[in-house]
Amino acid sequence: MKRSTEFHSAYMNEKLYPYVNKKQILREASEQGKEARKAKKQELREKKREFRIETKEFRKAHGMRLHPLMAYIFDLAEEDRALPNSRTPFDSEIRVEKGVVYKTVDGEDLVLDIYYPPYKVGEKSPCVMDIPGGGWVIHNRPRRDGYARLYAALGAVVAVIDHRLCPRVYFPEDLKDCVDAYNFLADNAEKLGIDKDNITVTGDSSGGHLAACIGCAATDESYVQKLGLSPLKTKPANLVFISGAFSMDVMYRIPLTNTLMVRYVTGKNSRKGSRNWEFFKELNPYNYINHDFPESYNNGGATDPLCIGEAKRMAKYLDNAGVKNEYHVGKVWYNSAHCYVLRLPFKPARRDMLRIMNWYVQKQAEKGVDLSAGLKRVENFLTNYKKVLKRSIKSV
Numbered sequence: 001m002k003r004s005t006e007f008h009s010a011y012m013n014e015k016l017y018p019y020v021n022k023k024q025i026l027r028e029a030s031e032q033g034k035e036a037r038k039a040k041k042q043e044l045r046e047k048k049r050e051f052r053i054e055t056k057e058f059r060k061a062h063g064m065r066l067h068p069l070m071a072y073i074f075d076l077a078e079e080d081r082a083l084p085n086s087r088t089p090f091d092s093e094i095r096v097e098k099g100v101v102y103k104t105v106d107g108e109d110l111v112l113d114i115y116y117p118p119y120k121v122g123e124k125s126p127c128v129m130d131i132p133g134g135g136w137v138i139h140n141r142p143r144r145d146g147y148a149r150l151y152a153a154l155g156a157v158v159a160v161i162d163h164r165l166c167p168r169v170y171f172p173e174d175l176k177d178c179v180d181a182y183n184f185l186a187d188n189a190e191k192l193g194i195d196k197d198n199i200t201v202t203g204d205s206s207g208g209h210l211a212a213c214i215g216c217a218a219t220d221e222s223y224v225q226k227l228g229l230s231p232l233k234t235k236p237a238n239l240v241f242i243s244g245a246f247s248m249d250v251m252y253r254i255p256l257t258n259t260l261m262v263r264y265v266t267g268k269n270s271r272k273g274s275r276n277w278e279f280f281k282e283l284n285p286y287n288y289i290n291h292d293f294p295e296s297y298n299n300g301g302a303t304d305p306l307c308i309g310e311a312k313r314m315a316k317y318l319d320n321a322g323v324k325n326e327y328h329v330g331k332v333w334y335n336s337a338h339c340y341v342l343r344l345p346f347k348p349a350r351r352d353m354l355r356i357m358n359w360y361v362q363k364q365a366e367k368g369v370d371l372s373a374g375l376k377r378v379e380n381f382l383t384n385y386k387k388v389l390k391r392s393i394k395s396v
Helices: 022-030 034-062 069-086 141-154 173-187 206-219 221-227 255-266 271-275 310-321 347-366 372-383 385-389
Strands: 095-105 108-116 125-131 157-161 194-204 238-242 296-301 325-330
Touching (some): 022 034, 069 141, 069 255, 108 141, 125 173, 125 206, 141 157, 141 347, 157 173, 173 194, 173 206, 206 238, 238 347, 347 372
Parallel strands (some): 296 325
Antiparallel strands (some): 095 108, 108 157
16 A cells, blocks of 8 residues: 555645654655755745744734644544554555545635445445544545545445635635535536435534534525525435534533634634624534434444534434434443544444444445445455455455
8 A cells, every 4th residue: 555645644735834744755855866855855944934924924813823733633643543544455446536626716726535436336326425524624535545445345436525624714614615525526426427316425523513514504595595505416315423523512612622623613712702603503503403404324432522422412403303313322431432433443443333334335225226245345344354454364
């Protein structure tokens, strides 16, 4: 597998200089000669200077950091588990089209990576759009490679997207990007070989929050109008949440979480400012769940310090609205933290990830799409993880 600086930091590409893998970058440049190394070193110096100037100007204008402390923390945590989580036996058979531009805004290209399944399951393939989490402040598109490949191995076309980050923009600008990415897939369904009426949206953490907001946008016209969103071309077939961060009305009440996270999403430095913010109600998807909301699966962790209780809370809101849903809370104390199911090297994570895959395959079967062959392969991988990766047995 190609692993150089691809996983080292998806967020670093946003001019986050201090943690850039400088030695690795210069080592790679040295392979092209002294002049190339000298030019790259000068480029890094310029980036550092630009970074400092931009950060200082942003703080002066907005009263907050351009690169929040939690962005550094999230980024380091994600980097630590990116490579282990990406290991699957399906790498060589799944074609990946990287950096597909779905939208350009203010001169910035927003991109998605498309994973094509190794075989067709029908005339049109089901599609999964993944919104990676990152506290609304970092990108994690390359770090959801393993998760994307599981769906692709089942037989789905998978799109993993980027969106604009807070606090460069505030909600609902990031949601607008997610909606536009969804509509891009629907508009290009024929080219991608997908069924535009069978697009499942999934997301973890802040990505789960944005996925839930897409569900609101698909089923409540007033929500679309208030936020100035583009109408969705189709209604998502299903939603899958992993440790979704839905309760912003709870997070803003806690001084620490408001200081470290919420204010960067709303652009309001004080809790009172957030509460009186024009989009505060829309920021909380619980306020707009109705009986037309897409059927959903929700996974959470019992020891999740960031989103504790959210899976059960979301299930309660869905039940009250008459929306079919399932939820599961991992309770293994050493591996049921935030987004634990993405950590495939751990057995409890693989077991509960298989629950998600089984649920998705079941929902597809109800739509007349048979993914049973792909499920056998994914199940074999998740239950015989080490053996499959070592190639001691075949991934059937």
